[in-house]
Amino acid sequence: MLVFVEQSLNGLQFGLLLFLLAAGLTLVFGIMDFVNLAHGSLYMMGAYFAATFVAWTNGFLPGILLALCATLLLGVALELVALRHLYGRNHLDQVLATFGLIMFFNDAVRLIWGPAGLSLPLPAWLTVPVQIVPDVFYPTYRLLIIVTTLAVAAVLYVVVMRTRIGMLIRAGASNREMIGALGVNIQLLFTLVFGLGAALAGLAGLMQAPIITVQIGMGENILILAFVIIVIGGIGSIRGAFMAAIFVGMIDTLGRAFLPDLMRTVLSSNTASTAASALSSMLIYLLMAIVLVVRPEGLVPAAKR
Amino acid sequence: MNSTINARNVVVALTALGLLLLPVYSGLTGDIFILTLFTRIIIFALAAASLNLIMGYGGMMSFGHAAYLGIGGYAVGILAHEGVGSGFIQWPVAVIVSALYALVIGALSLRTRGVYFIMITLAFAQMAYYIASGLSRYGGDDGLTIDKRSNFGGIIDLSNRVQFYYLCLACLFGGIYLIWRIVNSRFGMVVQGLRANEQRMQAIGIHANYYKLICFVISGTICGLAGALLANNTDFISPATMYWTRSGDLMVMVIAGGMGSLFGPVIGTIVFLVLEELLSQFTEYWALIMGPLLVLIVLFARGGLMGVLGRLSRG
Numbered sequence: 001m002l003v004f005v006e007q008s009l010n011g012l013q014f015g016l017l018l019f020l021l022a023a024g025l026t027l028v029f030g031i032m033d034f035v036n037l038a039h040g041s042l043y044m045m046g047a048y049f050a051a052t053f054v055a056w057t058n059g060f061l062p063g064i065l066l067a068l069c070a071t072l073l074l075g076v077a078l079e080l081v082a083l084r085h086l087y088g089r090n091h092l093d094q095v096l097a098t099f100g101l102i103m104f105f106n107d108a109v110r111l112i113w114g115p116a117g118l119s120l121p122l123p124a125w126l127t128v129p130v131q132i133v134p135d136v137f138y139p140t141y142r143l144l145i146i147v148t149t150l151a152v153a154a155v156l157y158v159v160v161m162r163t164r165i166g167m168l169i170r171a172g173a174s175n176r177e178m179i180g181a182l183g184v185n186i187q188l189l190f191t192l193v194f195g196l197g198a199a200l201a202g203l204a205g206l207m208q209a210p211i212i213t214v215q216i217g218m219g220e221n222i223l224i225l226a227f228v229i230i231v232i233g234g235i236g237s238i239r240g241a242f243m244a245a246i247f248v249g250m251i252d253t254l255g256r257a258f259l260p261d262l263m264r265t266v267l268s269s270n271t272a273s274t275a276a277s278a279l280s281s282m283l284i285y286l287l288m289a290i291v292l293v294v295r296p297e298g299l300v301p302a303a304k305r
Numbered sequence: 306m307n308s309t310i311n312a313r314n315v316v317v318a319l320t321a322l323g324l325l326l327l328p329v330y331s332g333l334t335g336d337i338f339i340l341t342l343f344t345r346i347i348i349f350a351l352a353a354a355s356l357n358l359i360m361g362y363g364g365m366m367s368f369g370h371a372a373y374l375g376i377g378g379y380a381v382g383i384l385a386h387e388g389v390g391s392g393f394i395q396w397p398v399a400v401i402v403s404a405l406y407a408l409v410i411g412a413l414s415l416r417t418r419g420v421y422f423i424m425i426t427l428a429f430a431q432m433a434y435y436i437a438s439g440l441s442r443y444g445g446d447d448g449l450t451i452d453k454r455s456n457f458g459g460i461i462d463l464s465n466r467v468q469f470y471y472l473c474l475a476c477l478f479g480g481i482y483l484i485w486r487i488v489n490s491r492f493g494m495v496v497q498g499l500r501a502n503e504q505r506m507q508a509i510g511i512h513a514n515y516y517k518l519i520c521f522v523i524s525g526t527i528c529g530l531a532g533a534l535l536a537n538n539t540d541f542i543s544p545a546t547m548y549w550t551r552s553g554d555l556m557v558m559v560i561a562g563g564m565g566s567l568f569g570p571v572i573g574t575i576v577f578l579v580l581e582e583l584l585s586q587f588t589e590y591w592a593l594i595m596g597p598l599l600v601l602i603v604l605f606a607r608g609g610l611m612g613v614l615g616r617l618s619r620g
Contacts, residue, residue: 092360092366095553100595103595108593224549227424274439292417296421
């Protein structure tokens with residue numbers, strides 16, 4: 001039971017983290033109709049910036065803040081230099097060009113930081129576990145991730161649903177040409193949205209950095225997960241992305257944690273462990289395939305947002 | 306465009322001739338490296354050509370085409386591992402399993418459109434990837450070494466570099482011929498019509514998904530054959546063969562060469578793999594140049610290299 005609570009919290013934490021990535025991706029996709037495979041690279045850059053700046057400044061929080069700003073700037077620069085020219089193109093061109101950007105970023109990182117992974121040590125005050133209910137301890141840092149991402153999700157909700165900028169973003173998602181015709185500087189809006197998406201991806205990367213090894217290619221696996229989420233949730237829908245992200249995070253984490261034991265009850269232990277590891281990696285793709293077959297537009301189709 | 310002698314056709318003819326004569330050059334100079342490099346290129350060109358059939362002519366953007374390379378490869382690898390060395394069994398199995406896989410995932414995926422289609426094909430390929438990683442009897446993550454290449458009795462010896470090269474080349478030319486026949490048949494016209502305007506085609510009584518599915522299966526079958534060739538070429542098969550970046554590479558080869566042009570994928574594959582080879586000799590960080598180059602191709606060379614050549618020949 002204790003293990004279950006702990007693993008559920010891990011699943012929630014992973015899901016929320018995935019939401020940060022998926023939110024940026026779905027915003028960019030919904031509003032600009034732009035498929036950005038390089039979103040995972042921004043996640044990776046966030047983690048590398050964090051590891052570097054924390055070492056430079058010798059402080060956890062200043063380093064993290066610097067890294068966040070750096071990823072935001074990188075995203076805006078990327079939009080201005082390359083991506084802005086791809087908006088009118090078909091999805092295939094966009095997939096191809098951003099695939100090229102992934103290659104570029106992976107090798108650029110290898111050139112600058114070297115092929116070995118980096119690690120980002122946590123400050124002492126984040127390493128003590130907290131007691132959430134009597135006798136159940138949970139790492140403070142993971143709890144901090146849950147709280148931060150929930151706060152970011154709330155802010156994002158308020159910004160998108162309750163402010164003028166958010167209104168423009170939603171209007172842009174439903175009809176781009178019209179809000180351009182109404183005199184809104186759509187180019188600026190796009191840059192802004194892309195920067196926001198980049199910052200969210202960077203935030204996800206830098207928060208994940210202390211838990212995993214910061215390494216080349218870390219953005220790619222998680223990018224595919226983020227795509228799975230926005231497809232399950234319905235492209236362009238932040239609410240759908242939120243639901244799908246929690247769902248995927250839970251299924252993935254719980255599947256990895258409990259499937260091996262579950263399968264051991266029916267199979268021999270050796271086959272069970274290999275079959276379970278393959279099956280738990282497949283679970284979310286299976287989920288996505290089922291959702292797409294049953295509801296080809298995703299759980300929350302963008303039209304009903 | 307009426308004249309048959311234009312820049313595009315000259316490049317195609319020269320490339321085909323070059324591919325035919327390459328073993329002669331290699332034999333004369335003793336340069337074995339170029340022969341192995343081009344064997345690899347030809348195999349990937351066959352895979353790219355099969356992707357082009359559904360992407361360029363059928364308008365179906367499959368982001369999971371590497372799965373067939375893996376399936377074809379694993380069919381050869383697993384059979385060899387279990388002691389079935391005959392190519393007369395291995396290759397038909399590779400092709401049939403690929404066709405069945407394409408039939409199943411095609412029937413499911415074709416319920417979706419556009420980006421959703423790109424993503425669901427990707428998801429299925431990733432599933433195949435994880436299944437392969439879970440095959441612990443056949444090496445799991447580490448992959449499976451193939452001790453002996455497919456045995457075709459006395460007809461052809463796959464361990465002979467030149468013979469294997471010509472076999473791959475024959476498969477490539479055969480594949481392209483098949484695709485040419487398909488594209489110009491009534492069936493091919495319907496598929497191209499569906500890409501241009503699906504609603505109209507349905508209005509004149511065409512069952513869209515039926516045609517698309519068959520096209521999808523043919524493409525997967527050809528790519529499965531490329532997988533069988535690839536496994537024989539490397540004497541090795543691993544889950545990495547079907548990783549999603551490999552599907553991305555295949556897409557790049559098709560688009561860089563020119564979608565919807567018969568020979569475009571071959572040119573695209575040659576350019577992509579030769580460039581990769583040259584750049585990686587020149588610097589360890591070849592992707593640093595290749596990446597931005599891709600962005601430039603997308604931005605400035607619409608219709609790929611064949612498109613550029615076509616425009617050149619129009620003057």
